[in-house]
Amino acid sequence: MDLRDLTYFEVIADLGHMGRAADKLGRTQPALTKCIQRLEEAVGADLFERTGRGITLTRVGEVLLARARRMREAMEESLREVTDFAAGAAGRVSIGCGATMGEYLLPQICRAIIADAPGLAIEVQIGMSGVVRAALRERTLDLAIGPILPSDEQEFSHEAFGMDDVVVVAAKDHPLCGKRLAIEDLVTVKWVLPARTVAMRQWLDNVFEAHGLAPPTVQIETNSITTLPKLIADTALLSFTSTRNLHPLRLGSQLDRLMIDTTTMRRPLGFVTRRDGYLSPAAQRVVSLLKSRGRDFLEQVTLPGMTDAAAAMPAIVVSRAERAHKRVRQSH
Numbered sequence: 001m002d003l004r005d006l007t008y009f010e011v012i013a014d015l016g017h018m019g020r021a022a023d024k025l026g027r028t029q030p031a032l033t034k035c036i037q038r039l040e041e042a043v044g045a046d047l048f049e050r051t052g053r054g055i056t057l058t059r060v061g062e063v064l065l066a067r068a069r070r071m072r073e074a075m076e077e078s079l080r081e082v083t084d085f086a087a088g089a090a091g092r093v094s095i096g097c098g099a100t101m102g103e104y105l106l107p108q109i110c111r112a113i114i115a116d117a118p119g120l121a122i123e124v125q126i127g128m129s130g131v132v133r134a135a136l137r138e139r140t141l142d143l144a145i146g147p148i149l150p151s152d153e154q155e156f157s158h159e160a161f162g163m164d165d166v167v168v169v170a171a172k173d174h175p176l177c178g179k180r181l182a183i184e185d186l187v188t189v190k191w192v193l194p195a196r197t198v199a200m201r202q203w204l205d206n207v208f209e210a211h212g213l214a215p216p217t218v219q220i221e222t223n224s225i226t227t228l229p230k231l232i233a234d235t236a237l238l239s240f241t242s243t244r245n246l247h248p249l250r251l252g253s254q255l256d257r258l259m260i261d262t263t264t265m266r267r268p269l270g271f272v273t274r275r276d277g278y279l280s281p282a283a284q285r286v287v288s289l290l291k292s293r294g295r296d297f298l299e300q301v302t303l304p305g306m307t308d309a310a311a312a313m314p315a316i317v318v319s320r321a322e323r324a325h326k327r328v329r330q331s332h
Contacts, residue, residue: 001042003075005035006068009047012036013065016054039064073139077278091282094123094141096132099224100242101146101269108297109145112289120282128223130197136274142283144272145290149199152272160270161294165243166200168263169255171233181260183211190219192232192239203265204240211262230254240265269298 012021012032022029040047047061057065093113097106102124110122125135129149135141136156148158168186170176176185187208193216194201205215219237232239233254240263246252271290273279279287290297 001039002035003071005039006071008032008035009039010065010068010072012048012055013057013061016056018055077139080278080280091119091280092121092123093143093280093282093286094125095143095145095286096125096127096135096141097145098129098132098147099126100245102126104244105145105269105297108300109286109290112293112297113286116289117282117285120285128194128197129199133272136272139274139277142273142279143287146269147199148268148270148272151199155275156272157275158270158272159291159294160268161290162269162298164267164269166203166240166265166267167243168238168258168260169232169241169246169251170238170258171235172254172256174236174238174256176238176258177256179259181258183208183213183260183262186216186238186258186260186263187213189217189236189238191216192220192222192237193218194223195221200240200265200267204263207263270294 008021008025008027011025012018015021015024018029018032022032025032036047043060043064045060046058047064048055049058095106095109106124110124113120113122125132125141127135129147132141132144132146133149133152133156136144147164148160152158176189179185193204196202196205208215216238220231231237238258239255241251241255243257246255246257271287271294273283273287
């Protein structure tokens with residue numbers, strides 16, 4: 001079975017029309033017809049059937065198309081591997097992460113990568129956890145940085161280098177701020193939350209359900225909580241976000257954490273890669289960097305306009321919030 005025939009077969013199958021395929025490939029229709037005939041002789045069955053002015057795949061054709069694509073992807077990955085090894089430190093790495101890590105953690109990682117391998121090109125994709133995992137499966141990303149999900153255990157390779165708390169927040173003058181709260185106090189309030197497909201939203205819904213309560217009433221659903229601080233601050237809406245967003249130079253200037261243990265989600269932060277996928281030398285270099293320095297990156301988060309002396313403030317702010325939280329708990 002000729003690989004060029006399989007390539008032509010893919011194009012014909014995608015377009016569903018021999019003439020258009022001939023135009024795209026720069027070949028004659030008779031040449032493509034012979035290509036299909038050779039493949040049909042090899043498999044012993046028809047690959048196409050006519051439907052009106054076009055053609056569609058038979059069941060055998062669908063199976064062959066799936067196998068042909070896998071073969072092409074394997075060949076492309078093999079070529080990429082050889083090229084990467086030939087390039088050495090040069091190459092390309094694709095990194096995915098969520099909005100919070102993209103703003104706070106990724107800039108430090110990129111600076112370290114550039115210092116370590118100046119010839120390396122970095123592609124960054126920002127998206128929700130489900131979108132990033134889908135891109136990993138589709139091999140358009142080499143690795144993801146951010147929260148490690150429970151589902152990653154079964155499907156991906158991963159390594160944590162820190163922890164993160166996701167908490168309920170409200171505008172600083174919200175009636176619930178500064179009070180002793182139980183989860184029942186949150187039932188009648190409306191929320192700004194990500195979609196139900198997002199892991200942190202699912203976790204919050206499950207906590208409400210475990211307490212025999214209806215899920216949070218969502219008035220605004222968004223794919224980026226961090227883009228809406230003013231909206232949350234100007235309304236009576238609650239939201240759910242990482243404590244790393246509560247720096248005074250960011251959301252912390254407008255929002256406060258509600259002191260309630262039940263709705264505090266503690267999650268590991270790290271990196272995720274495909275378990276059985278090839279990692280280029282460039283991606284391996286980044287993984288090695290994250291293994292050795294990931295915790296340092298997380299502890300040295302900076303924000304635009306922050307002085308060196310203020311660089312450690314996120315940890316200080318979180319520590320102060322934790323102390324206040326403990327005082328509330330101890331006073332129960």
